[in-house]
Amino acid sequence: MPDSLARDDRWTPPLSAGRVKPADVGENDVLPMLLGMARCIERSDEDGAFVAFVDLLDRIQSCGMDLRMKTQCFAQALLKNIDWKTGHGTLHGALFESHADRFPPMELAAGVAGTILEGLLERREDAVLVDVGIGNGGRVAGLLRSLAGRGTLPRSLTVVGIDPAEGALAEAEATLSSLASGLGLPFRFRAVPSRVESLTAAQWDGLRPIGSRIFVNAVFSLHHVGGNGTRDAVLRNLKSLKPEALVIAEPSADFESEDLLLRLAHAWRYYGACFSILDRMDISQEERTMARMFFGPEIVDVLGMPADLRGERFDTVPRWLSRLRDAGFRPHADLCRTAARPAEGILETTLGADHVGFGFEGQVMSAAICVR
Structure with a gap:
């Protein structure tokens, strides 16, 4: 040529x-x-x-x-x-935004987490939502629209957005401020441009007096916090805010282990199940290709990156629950009354005292967890 x-x-x-x-x-x-x-x-x-x-x-x-x-x-x-x-991970982040709303393990876990959070925030006075990994604020915007549609918006709301991407934080503030104004919701936004594990003691101290009714939301963000000690420290710091609830959604696999053979075995089972789920979904070949593109960088990260550079450090649901108990969290009574819709067709739903799990052929793929 x-x-x-x-x-x-x-x-x-x-x-x-x-x-x-x-x-x-x-x-x-x-x-x-x-x-x-x-x-x-x-x-x-x-x-x-x-x-x-x-x-x-x-x-x-x-x-x-x-x-x-x-x-x-x-x-x-x-x-x-x-x-x-x-910026590192931009393509993968874009794929996540388009993929998470449609892939059942992510869609269902995030959906139940959102439903739980809606029930907790409805008609609250002076509510404070601390969102870990808020991104451009899309999920919080969807939450506000849903609450507004049911006429159950909180009386006032402060959103604390924690995210290392300053551009995304600026977009989140603009989007949410405009939306709140249109809904007649008294609203404040506080940007915290940092990874949650990098917050200093002074920054954590600065968050504690922000309000007495704090709710923490972390959807598919905490597994990026690396190292067992670091992850546990973040959970202890979140508990120190004395939140009325911590709501998280996470995938379930053991990618935190330093044992390559163990990570390989877990990755083979987890991503093998993901590919089987994709094959059963009623989607176009192009959408299937896009989804496989999303998983590719994750598999490389899990199996091919040094420990200090890995970002996809999934934990199993039982280990998340153990970590949360060790940090002082306990099951939240409101979890059982939420509308934990059963998975349709592909996944099975299980309801525990502190989580709603989603499984495929006997393997837990993801969960929404609510503790206090």
């Missing part, structure tokens, strides 16, 4: 030129598609590169194994540019 093609501004990614039938894709067709991805990356079009990547994987499904592996290696290498330019 002439070098001029790679720099031809008139040349567009293959998505805009119509689909290529999988059977028609050969060695000479792949480079133009990779160049389309590269051009998106060069102009900082993260969404375009992502869509082109998904489309490329879809098109090579019927190709020979050698060409598929070669193409995937080059395409995944190109995508590393996105995380490098826009």
Whole structure:
């Protein structure tokens, strides 16, 4: 292929030129598609590169194994540019946002956590919500809309957003402030630009007087806190806020172990179950491909990263419950009266004194936990 093609501004990614039938894709067709991805990356079009990547994987499904592996290696290498330019884990974070609302173990655990939190916050006076890993505030916005729809908004609300991404915090503040104003809800937002495990003693002390009715929410965020001692210290610090409730949602697997063989065995079972769940879901091939993209970086993190750099440090539900008990938390009486909707079709639901679990073929995949 002439070098001029790679720099031809008139040349567009293959998505805009119509689909290529999988059977028609050969060695000479792949480079133009990779160049389309590269051009998106060069102009900082993260969404375009992502869509082109998904489309490329879809098109090579019927190709020979050698060409598929070669193409995937080059395409995944190109995508590393996105995380490098826009912040480590950006692509994975974007995939999480689109994936969590549809993949049953995540959807159900997060949904039950939200239902629990709604019941706790409704019509409260001077409620304070401490959200660990708030991101851009999308989940809290959904919570407020749901409460407003039922006419059960708290009388006033302060949201403390803890997140290392300052841009996301700014977006969360703008989104939630605007929404609260439209709903007539007295509202304050306090941004804490930090990882929760990096908060200093002075910062924790500064959070304690913020209100007497504190509720803590942590949806799929605490497993990123690394190291047993660090994780337990965070739970003790959260307990020191004397919250009326701590609501968390987490996957269930033992990725915290330093034993590679144990992590491999747990990863094989957990992600094997994830792939089986995907195969049973009524979704398009493109959505299935996107979901597998989400799991890929996680598996690399679990099995291929040094201990101090791993981010996907899942714990089992029994170990989470043990950690919470050791930190001084006890089951919350309101859990049993929440609408823990049974899983439909794919997952089984179990209700404990302090958690709602979701399983697949006898294996616990995720849980929503409520303690005080």
